[in-house]
Amino acid sequence: MEEEESTDMCQTCLERGRFLYPLRKLTSTLHELGIPIRTDVTSGVCWECKTFIMKIKKFKAQVMQVQDALMAIATRQDLQSLSRLTYYSKCTYDLEIIYTDTLNVNEIKKEQIVENSLDRDTSVEANTQITYDDKSKFLKKIQKQELLESKVKDKYTMIVFTEEEMLKNREEKRNQPNYKKIPYKCESCVLGFLRKETYNQHIKKRHDKNIGKYVCNICQSCYISMKSLKKHIKKHYVVYKCTLCDYETLELWSVVSHCRLKHSKDVHGRIHCQQCSVIVGTPNELSEHMQSNHLLKCNQCNEKFKGxxxxxxxxxxxxxxxxxxxxxxxxxxxxxxxxxxxxxVSHNTILANKMAFCMECNVQYKNIYVYRNHLKNSANHSERVYECEDCKKKFASKVYWRKHWEFYHLHKSSFKCEICNKIFISDWRLKNHRQTQHGLTRSRNHCCNVCGKKFFTQSTLRGHQLTHSEERSYMCEDCGDTFKQRPALYTHSRLVHKTTRVTTTTKV
The missing domain is CATH 3.30.160 (Double Stranded RNA Binding Domain)
Incomplete structure (x- = not known):
């Protein structure tokens, strides 16, 4: 078999780099039109030349049709024109062209031909010219929006945040319990997703670098133009709030639509309930009215819901x-x-203490959650135990065993005081060392409502408040003495009974 000639060049216009249509598929057409092109080569013609060839074929067919019609009838008066153009007569003219200078052919700029984006892999941005009708429709849409805004402008307000307030709002949203529990999170946008497919779709739609080169410095979203980016950044600092209810949104059109649909008859001081004929004066009264009269009740547990x-x-x-x-x-x-x-445990305090008592370790825990954590992490209750070879101490977790080994036996830790070079086993112990030994200040935000004394933590405050109560919740199992605080019981057991095991029960 002879080796066929191959080239990536169009056989009719010599253009390279375009998608070529095979010539073998145009053999009959070219033969019919009488165009002398070799059809035995492996290359073809580009999209532009193929379009011209098909137009010539269509025009030839039209000429043949007209000639057949002319031969069939004697006169041309009954013939219908096949042209797609229309014309009309104009007797007056409102345009006058006056040439003041001679035309310089060298100054005429050559037209730049932009190829179709389908021909090349790279996309070409083309400036689209807005027609008169499109511009008119756009202006009418703007006028309609401005008219709607003017009708409800006294029913909503625009709140503008500072940089600090914006960052604080994002942090509060990030610390919400529901956001922490959700499985898939976009930390840049502070958005949560229940399904991985939705999360991946969000990443592709907002954070793919192929979208555009303009990136938001707050949430790292990508945009194709600076105008779109500025419009997006505004949403981080601006929120629109309805003054007649608790509705909030980031979009102006949304709050305008809300006020137009929900509060068309409402004014300040007279807010109508959407579900009955009651009229209230403030948004808080409307919320209380909805809570007391229009909540839906579950017929199985009588719990109430909004919608x-x-x-x-x-x-x-x-x-x-x-x-x-x-x-x-x-x-x-x-x-x-x-x-x-x-x-x-929410029904009975005594029962709660019994359920938080470990019989094997003989220790009373604060609540059932602390007790469960003890069962999970204590070596006395673990199926698999990790023992230290040097000190024979046992651990329920390999992580705790490795942490113990590196700190106590290898003297290695990432928590090191930069002032005295002392190492600690945890970040909390290092922070406490800095505060007590090097005078690192921290605020005492937790104040006792009885004596006014302030403490660093809420747990320390709770322990102090026990000194003001008459309840002696901690009892020694050896002699029956009772104490208000756990440290007092611990000191008593260590000094009097020579033991560090502490059992606490509630005094009946």
Missing amino acids: KHTLRTHKIRIHGVKRDYICDICKKTFKTKSRLESHI
Whole structure:
């Protein structure tokens, strides 16, 4: 077989780099038109030349059709024109062209031909010319929006945040419990997603570098133009709030639409309820009215909800699954035994203390959650134990064992005081060392409401407040003496009974 000739050049215009249509598919057309082109080569013609060839073929067919029609009839008066153009007569003219200078051919700029983006891989940005009709529609849309804004401008307000307030709002949103529990999070935008597909779609839509070169310095979102970026950055600092209710939004059109649909008849001092004929004076009164009169009630547990969607979700999540564990006191059902135990302690303090007492270690814990953490991390309750070869101390976690080994036996730690070069096992111990030994100041924000004494932490304040109460919750199991604070019981057991095991019970 002979080796076929191959080239990437168009056989009719010599253009390179374009997508070529195979000539073998145009053999019959070229033969019909009488165009002398070799059709045995492996190359072809570009899209532009192929378009011309097909137009010539179509024009030839039209000429043949007209000639056949002319031969069939004697006169041309009954013939219908096949031209797509229309014309009309104009007798007056409102345009006059006056040439004052001679035309210089050398000064005529050559037209730049921009190839179709389908021909090349690189995209070409073309400036689109706005027609008169499009411009008119755009202006009408702007005028309509301004008219709607003017009608409701006294029903909403625009709140502008400073840089510090904006960052504080983002941090508060990041610290919300629901945001922390959500599985997939975009830390740049402070947005949470329940499904990984939705999260990946957000990353591709907002943070893909191929979107554009303009990047927001706050949330790292990418945009194709500076105008779009400025419009986006404004949303970080501006929020629109309805003055007749608690509605808030980042978009101006959204608050205008809300005020037009929800508060068309409302004015300040006269706010109509959307579900009844009651008229209230302030947004707080409207919220109280909705809470007391228009909340939806679950027919199984009598819990109230604001909307149908929330109620439907509650029924699916709470009542739509099998719950085998039932509270004997309030008849509330639970999916797991641990959730039932956590609920039961809210009914009885004595029962709560009993459920937080470890029989094997003979230790009373603060609550059932601390007790569960003890069962999880204590070597006395772990199925697998990690023992230190030097000091024979046992650990339930390999992480704790390695941390103990590196700090106490290898004297290695990443928490080092830069003032005295002393190392510590945790960041909390290093911070406490800096405050007590080197005078690092920290505020005493927790104040006792009885004596006014201030403390660094809430837990220290709670321990101090026990000194003001008559309740002596800590009792020695050896002699029966009671104490108000746990440290006092610990000191008593160590000095009197020569033991460091502390058992606490509630005095009945």
